[in-house]
Structure formats: structure tokens, C-alpha cells
Amino acid sequence: MRPTVYDIAAAAGVSLATVDRVLNRRPGVRLVTREKVEAAIRDIGYVRDVAAANLAKGRVYPLVFILPTGDNSFMHGLYTEVRQAMTRSTFERTAIQIVEVPAFHAPALVAALDALQGMDLAGVALVATDAPDVRAAVDRLVAERIPVVTLVSDLTGSTRHHYAGVDNIAAGRTAARLLGRFLGGRKGDITVLAGSMLVRDHRERLEGFASVMAAEFPQLRLLPVLEGRDDPEIANALVSEALSGNSDIIGIYSLGAGNRGLIRALNATRQARDLTVVVHELTEHTRAALQNGTIDAVLNQDAGHEVRSAVRVMKATADGQDVIAGQERIRLDIFLKDNLP
Template sequence: MRSTLTDIAREAGVSSATVDRVLNNRSGVKERTREVVIETAKRLGYLAGSDLTPVSPQNRIRLDFVLPAGTNTFIANLLAQIERQAARQHDLDVHIHSIEGFNPDTLARTLHDLQGKTLGVGVIALDHPTVREAMRSLAASGVSIVTLASDILHVPRIGYIGIDNRAAGRLAGYLLGRFLGGGVRHKVALFAGSLSYRGHEEREMGFRHILGEDFPNLEIVELREIRDDRERAYEEAVSLLKRHPDLSGIYNIGAGNQGIGQALIESNRAGQIIFIGHELTDHNKAFLLDGTLDAVIDQNPRVEAREALAMLSRTIRGLPMDYHPPRLQVIFRENIPES
């Protein structure tokens, strides 16, 4: 069965209208986007020139991705996208390592063990001295490194693939402030996976800054680290709701929305407390539809996987790279996109 424009749009992470403009050679499309659409159309067999020349094992590029294990659905979706897209690129030999993500020593050992085995590494990493040193050592051995979803500064990585997390935190604070309104004082609470992730720390920073600037009537009463675990999120949320019967809002910086949502539903406070979270997973879609979640700030794992694979492989081959970052997008119940 021949692929359709919709198939190409879904795989390329763009709209069907953009695919139509590219395939009909119309203006108004960035060059990098045009390249992605053409490559996707060829890979799916929509355009001629999609026959793959066999690649010998010695010419394949080995890439390794080190991702945290656990119940984080976004990470699971990102992992699936990396595997799916890598399987279609016969010049790549991709290995994925799922490790205990909140243990910096485990992460550092994994990175050290990759020396001499790989040409490129993508990693979601804690910002910790042992991890930074492992990344420096890996880069010094000639390995190209990209950080995913959460950046680490002052290490020799070739790039960061992800959204502006400080802007995401500000956006969450703006949404919560607008939902709750001015004048009346409101209590709000924060949940985070771990502030050892720079991305989570940056989201908290952005959230606090915009509240101080524009919404001084919102008081942050608690911040709980839940290690992106839904059971821990549930337990902490149940405890939070008991301690603060007058709580007005929740911002979950990381994963664990399923546990928080369950606690809100069981306490009959879903829809009464404004709840802002991240990532458009299947569970979050359901919470948007029933009113448990008011808004989701989304980053597209399909785009992040595509850009990570492209940045690593093109850098290793000495080809120019035009980074096409994932967009920061707010999803409400009324604009949930098609799967």
C-alpha cells in the first residue's frame, strides 16, 4: 500500500499542508523542513529514489542512547521513536541503554563503558560532577554527544535537542496565573522529577520568575520531587491535598501526571484545582478530555528522535547540520491533535 501525504506528515513531524507545499515545490517552507519531508517521502516509498543501497557492517555508524528507565511515558515514547526511525536508516547501528535515571554514578559508569565502542551518544543526563566528568572523558575519546530534553552546560556536547525549559516554566506560570485570575490570593504547588535535571530546575526557575513578575497573588506552598514515578506522585499528591484543602493550582514540571490525576479524581477535586502538566501522552489526553488536566505543554518526541539521529550521524560523517528544534506547544482539550 502506497504511503499518503498524511503518513509523510506524521513521520516528518509537520502538517499535511507543509508536505503538499514541499512535494509541489511551492515556497514558504524552510530548507531544513524541505529536506526532512523529501527524505521521509523517499524512505516511505512515496518518491522515486527510495531504494536503499546495502550498507556493509563496517560502514554503519554505531550510536548509543542512554535514557532513564521507569514509568515516564514521554521517555518511553522517545525511546520508541528512536528505535522506529533508526530501523529505517540502514547506515545506523543504534543501541539503547535504559538505566536508573536518578543515580549519577550509574549514568557515569554507563558513559565510561561506551568509550571505544561507539561514535555518538545521545543522553538524558543529570547535571552532576561525576556525569559531567564522564561526558568530558567520552568526548575526549572522539565520541560526539548530544543532550536530550534536559541540557548540561560546560561539557563538550555537539548540541542540545529539546525545548527551552525556562520558557516552558514561564509559560506554565502564565497559564496558571491567567486561569486563576488576579486579586485573590491562591495557593499553588509544584511537583518535579528531580531538580538534578537542569531542565526541571530551569522550568521551576521560569515558573517562579513569572509569578514574581506578573502574579504575586499566587503563593507556592510546596515543591515535591517525585522522581518521575506515578506511584510516588500519587502518594505525594494525596498527602498534599490533605494538608492544603484550599489549594488552587498544581504545576507538574516532569512526569507522574497519572498519579496526580488519580489523587485529584479520588478526592473529588479534579476540575476544581487548575492542573498544568507536560507531554501529550495517552493518559494526559484522557485527563484533558475529562477536565482533570487544564493544559499540557508538549514537546514532540518524534521530532526530538529525528533531530538527535540526524545531528549525530551528520556530524560524524562531516556533513553540515541545520538544527530543526521541536516546538513548544500548549494543548488544551479543544485542540488535541490527531495521533
């Protein structure tokens, strides 16, 4: 049988009340007594029954998700998953609130973060825009002992507790190898479509992509990056223009969102050309394009996993518990037309 607080009391030769004071860091215990209790806890290997504790406390975990607005399917999916998590709130003892901020806009994000100060939250998850101000605002929350998790895009250099997202450098490298090998030795130009170089995930994907391209596929030439701001309309315009202006393009890597526009541009010229295309994020549009051959591979991060992982990590961090590392690694999914879920 698992040891309980009574066993601690017996082992340490103190009363239950004292054990409780030690366990819950309440005042009124002499140092020597406290150490005696702590020794007993270690000796008998006591671990608090979190379920029972939460029941007694009537605890709920107030969590905030700060999400960027944006008219692209990936963000819609992320919202959906957070709302799904909300429907599980009663079971999971969470109280989830969504805060919307404009995409790629650091000041708004900072304001949103600062508004959370002093709110006694069990955790904050945010899609980080990479800027020093944001880093500082995150650090302020962490200093208040609020668990902070970055979602989708990380904020290295900050003191955030955890990052729930894929390794974007690896994603870029993988995209490069897929594209390079699928092109099988052909020579030509590669166009890269990004959302914005202001977010770390996009920068990292590009970095990984470019490095593998340079090192292993010298016959492929990288064209200057197109910034589509994750907006389908802009993406469509940029890609259409690029394709009509350069007949040497044989491959496209779209590392951001807004692929609806890219696909429209591709369909307009597809008959005429033989393009190999690798994109990010599985949505209804990219799925259809993968199935009909417009796209050759989709790299994906499972938004549902990211959200569930973020929730688990925030709860565990709030309780000072540790997590199952392997379970919280967000994996890069690679979809070909054959392994679509």
C-alpha cells in the first residue's frame, strides 16, 4: 500500500497537523521539526495523491491560451482544439480562457501578457512572436511563479517552462531532403513561401531548409523568400507572379500557413509545369491537394496534441510535478497521400 500522511506522522513522531504544515508550506514549524518530517517523507517514499488533494481543495486550474487571430486553417484548427479542451474542463478540473491578439504584433502580445499579471493562474500558453519585449513580458509572468508554455513557435532565451511544438529546424531540413530527393537530381530553382520572418518558427524552418539544400543539393538554387503573411490572398499573388516570371522553378516549399492561396496559384499553372511541392500544415485544402497530386508532401504538427500537451505540462508545472518527457515531445508528422489520417 502506498504511504499516506498518517504514515509520515507516525514515522516522524509528529502529529498530522504538523505533517500538513510541512507538506503545504504553512508557517508554524520549527526548522528541526520540519527537517525531521521531510526526512520521514523521503524515507518512506511518500508521494502526495494529487487526485485526493485536488478533491479536498476543490482545485481547478485556471489556464489562459493567448492565440493570434488570422484567417488561415491552421489557426482555426488550433482554436478548435482549445475549445475541445474547454469541453473537457469539468473532467480535467481546468478553466480555460482564450485571449485573442493580432498576429505578428509584439506590442499587443506584450499587453495581453501583462494583463495577466497578478491573476493567480495555473498556466499561460502563448503562440510567441519573437521579440525582446515579449521575452521580457514572459519572464515577468514566470517571476510571478506562473507556468508559461510556448505553443507552435518558441521563445528561446526567455524563461518559459516548456515549448509545445515541433523542432522547426528539423522540419526545414526534412522538407529540404524530401524535396531534393523527390526531384531526383533535376536541376532548377526552388521557391520558398513563408508567413513572416518575425516569427521564430518560420525563420527556423527556413534556416534548416537552406542548410540542407546548400550542403546536399547544390544543383538546386534557392530563390529569395516570399513573405505571404500567412494570408491566402497574398500567397496566391506572390506565387503566381513568381511562377510566371521564372520558368526554371521546379520546386516549392511553403513553410507557413495560407496554403489555400498557394494551391490556387498552383492549379492555375499546373497543367503546364512539373512542380514538386512540399508544404506545412495539414488542412482540408492541403489534404485535398495532396490527394490529387498538386502537393507531394505535407509536414504537420498535430494541434490537438500540442494543446493537450500544453495543458498537461501547465498542470504538472503548477503542481511541481514532472511529466513523461516522451509523451510531451511534439512530433513532426510527414504525410504523403498514402498515410493521411
